Amino acid sequence: MLLQIAISVGFLLACGLVLAGLLLLAEKKILNYGTCHIDINAGRKGLDVDGGSSLLSSLAQQDIFIPSACGGRGSCAYCKLKVNAGGGMIGPVEEPYLSADERKDNVRLACQVKVRKDLAVEIPEELFSVRRFRARLAHKRPLTHDIVELRLELLEPDAISFEAGQYVQLESPEYKGHDSVMRAYSISSVPSDTHAVELIVRLVPDGICTTWVFEHLKEGDPVALSGPYGFFHLADTQAPIICIAGGSGMAPIWSIVRDMKEKGVARPTTYFFGALTQRDLFFMDEFKKLEQDCPWFHFVPALSKEPEDSGWTGERGLITEVVSRHFPDASKHEAYLCGSPGMIDASIKTLVQNGMPEANVFYDKFS
Ligand SMILES: Cc1cc2nc3c(=O)[nH]c(=O)nc-3n(C[C@H](O)[C@H](O)[C@H](O)COP(=O)(O)OP(=O)(O)OC[C@H]3O[C@@H](n4cnc5c(N)ncnc54)[C@H](O)[C@@H]3O)c2cc1C
Ligand code: FES
Known part of the structure; x- marks a missing residue:
């Protein structure tokens, strides 16, 4: 009896997965949204992009980087933006992360909004200074049994300006069946060290990015990252x-x-x-x-x-x-x-x- 229930549940789950996969494929291959216009900050900038991708990745393809610590999985809520037109309905993944006031203000998770038609969005000014960097792993040294320090020498652009406390997003490449992902890592080096960033990374069991860092990334390898992001820095007071x-x-x-x-x-x-x-x-x-x-x-x-x-x-x-x-x-x-x-x-x-x-x-x- 138990075996029959398990088989039925497994069958239903498999059907659900196949259907979801087919829907995604249909959306990608069959539906053609054509070129969509993204108006940013009421005319400050305009982008023409191919429809069908998320707002987050459409902006990234045009070198506008929105914080996305979970890599677009809809679980960090770092990618909130105001979408004043064209964003469609709030999806179930977004629901738990948006307060009543944010909904009234048209705030959305950029990773969950699909570009299907022309959009009007608001992007905080400081995000326009976020850059994507090509770098090289100059140094990797173990600090403990599950923590390493990385020193990434910046190649293009070759310098970064940041405040102590901010973070970058590291892009792990595709490896062993895993897609490329982006993850947030706080910068451990000092802002005066402008031609490199140092990171302290702890291994997360089965984690996509940290397994790549620990098992595949070697000194001399190319690395891509973007930044700086975040508002964690010393406040301008005299308090102890x-x-x-x-x-x-x-x-x-x-x-x-x-x-x-x-x-x-x-x-x-x-x-x-x-x-x-x-x-x-x-x-x-x-x-x-x-x-x-x-x-x-x-x-x-x-x-x-x-x-x-x-x-x-x-x-x-x-x-x-x-x-x-x-x-x-x-x-x-x-x-x-x-x-x-x-x-x-x-x-x-x-x-x-x-x-x-x-x-x-x-x-x-x-x-
Ligand atoms: C602002 C900020 C700064 C950070 N700074 C640092 C730092 O300086 N150093 C540092 O080490 N980390 C830092 N982190 C954490 C870092 O961004 C990553 O979350 C962490 O390294 C794990 O990434 P991963 O790709 O290896 O793991 P992931 O692949 O994201 O997996 C993490 C865990 O979740 C599980 N998991 C994965 N996918 C799913 C799923 N779909 N459903 C259920 N479980 C799942 C995995 O099995 C694993 O156990 C920071 C995070 C933030 C938000
Ligand atoms: S990128 Fe994490 S919720 Fe959108």
């Missing part, structure tokens, strides 16, 4: 700072604190770095040196799963517990958080409980 990061969330904070040193911004800063065990720690010598050079900077690594008898004398426990021990009153501080959504949500809750106004918390979720 609490940074919290875990794993590859190190990347933007490593850029921000070294940029502060270079620019002589001596705001009191405590950086809590959460890891499981000692084998997940990296840059320990570099941070010791930074503490010696910068009396305003303090680094606090904290381990949540380190064996009791390991000899580790530093902080132990969840990063939120460690932060609370150091800052039971965080009401005068600003916070910069980077890493997994779970870690960030828990940290925001703790900081707010400890008196920090939510408006003083800045973060980039690596979702």
